[in-house]
Amino acid sequence: MGTLPREPAAGDESISGISQTDLTRLRMTLGRLGRVLRQQNDDGLSYALVSLLFAIHRMQPVAAGDLAASEGVSPPSVTRSLNRLIDIGLVLRLADPSDRRTAVISLTPAGELERQQILRSRENWLSEHLSRLGGDDVAALLAAIPALEQLCDPALE
Amino acid sequence: MGTLPREPAAGDESISGISQTDLTRLRMTLGRLGRVLRQQNDDGLSYALVSLLFAIHRMQPVAAGDLAASEGVSPPSVTRSLNRLIDIGLVLRLADPSDRRTAVISLTPAGELERQQILRSRENWLSEHLSRLGGDDVAALLAAIPALEQLCDPALE
DNA sequence: TCCGATATCTAACATGGCAAAGTAATATCC
């Protein structure tokens, strides 16, 4: 690990200009990093809940279905996560008078506070590990952020 | 959508030289990509099982504990996943005569075949999405592979 | 009015993490 992308061995055909080896490494690494991050609960909130909290902040007032689409998960997942956030008082679900099938989701003051707190203390795991990387590696990571974002942009589905 | 908490406009203090904004974007994106990849089941095999299959291929003959360390998960997780792979005939677990507490894990011919098949057909999701990126983005991603690998290198824990 | 479409929730299930406890083999110490 930590080595440069190897030169494609003989017979490592490439698709769309990328060697199978690199594709595999990319896929494996991304999957694993996601797992590590997801298990990294900075606070009491799991990754899924934190992600949802931020999505609500960005989109509020918002319907559950839009949150599901935004997070790229199914509505039932959002429903359950929302219930958790509501239970602990971070999120508010109010009836929408204009369409009573939906509800209006928003952060409570406690939710907003929690969000800011997470934002400040969030960087623990990631920044700690980033600090162990060389400057070149960090630069490469930062340079790849837009590509990573585009990769999981649901608009590209 | 692919946007992330564009948080602190002003006063975006940096930790270890990286802005909070970038850290947040990185974390959110990596977590999400991992989720997407994980749900992307090439074949009947889940991400965790495919990952394990490849790890066995790389390390065989190998002990279960080493696989756990390599995958960065706990021994019980590996045991369960191994049992699944053994059940479907892709993996062999044999007693180690030199130390009967451990067992020697290796791929069966069917496992090796499956692995090659996955390798060939693996490129579905990732390469398809990569092909929608600009050349610069792809280059940035490839350049970031070593950094990504180092980020989740268990040796850095 | 009625009926299909829409938005959400409930229920049931699968996966895959974990920690704690159990089991068996090996190593150590007197």
Added chain:
DNA sequence: GGATATTACTTTGCCATGTTAGATATCGGA
């Protein structure tokens, strides 16, 4: 040699979070 500790793995039980299928309520147009 035999008691004890350590090691390696498995089993068990729990939790979080994803899914799909089906129920329910509402909306909106023919």
